Amino acid sequence: MxxxxxxxxxxxxxxxxxxxxxxxxxxxxxxxxxxxxxxxxxxxxxxxxxxxxxxxxKFNEAVSFVIPCDNQAAIDHYWYKLIADGGSEGQCGWCKDKFGLSWQVVPTVLGKLMSHPEKGQRVLQAFMKMKKFDIETLENA
CATH class of the missing domain: 3.10.180.10 (2,3-Dihydroxybiphenyl 1,2-Dioxygenase, domain 1)
Structure with a gap:
């Protein structure tokens, strides 16, 4: 074992x-x-x-760590800390830290919003335009 x-x-x-x-x-x-x-x-x-x-x-996007976040404050905390001092923003909640390691900073509510029968497609369209996730914008899509 x-x-x-x-x-x-x-x-x-x-x-x-x-x-x-x-x-x-x-x-x-x-x-x-x-x-x-x-x-x-x-x-x-x-x-x-x-x-x-x-x-x-070197690190590349083939491996990333997902950080599920329950609220916008948590998303903002991890996002801004990880990209500090030489990190970089990516699309759709992806970012790299200053060492080149990839992270996905994702709202825990994303799956529920995307599976909503009426607004799932709008949620997808909204987050495809984002770098850092904005929960309020996703919820209002």
Missing amino acids: TKQMYPCLWFDGQAREAADFYCSIFPNSKIINDSGMVVNFELDGQFFMGLNGGNHF
Whole structure:
């Protein structure tokens, strides 16, 4: 039997800096240990490993982390913190942090709004024009 799976994030010598950055954004987060090569940390109870593996590999959108948010304040918090200091905005709730890691900052109500028989298509059209999600605009679509 295996233990809980967890992601290993490859950095070019920035694993501790990244772990500190992420721990400053997510509640209930902490650095567990730092060997220099590997940094183990938790973000809101989810275990992560940061590996100082060198410049051989870069992050891309093929892997992203989804942050489900119950309200606009949470969306705004994660969005602006993640894009700070060199991150970038993408479309439809996607953004990249300053290390190049992709995130999806998504309202938890999105699935319900999109499956609404009368307004689902309008919700889709509204969010396709957005970068950061705006819950009020989606609800009023």
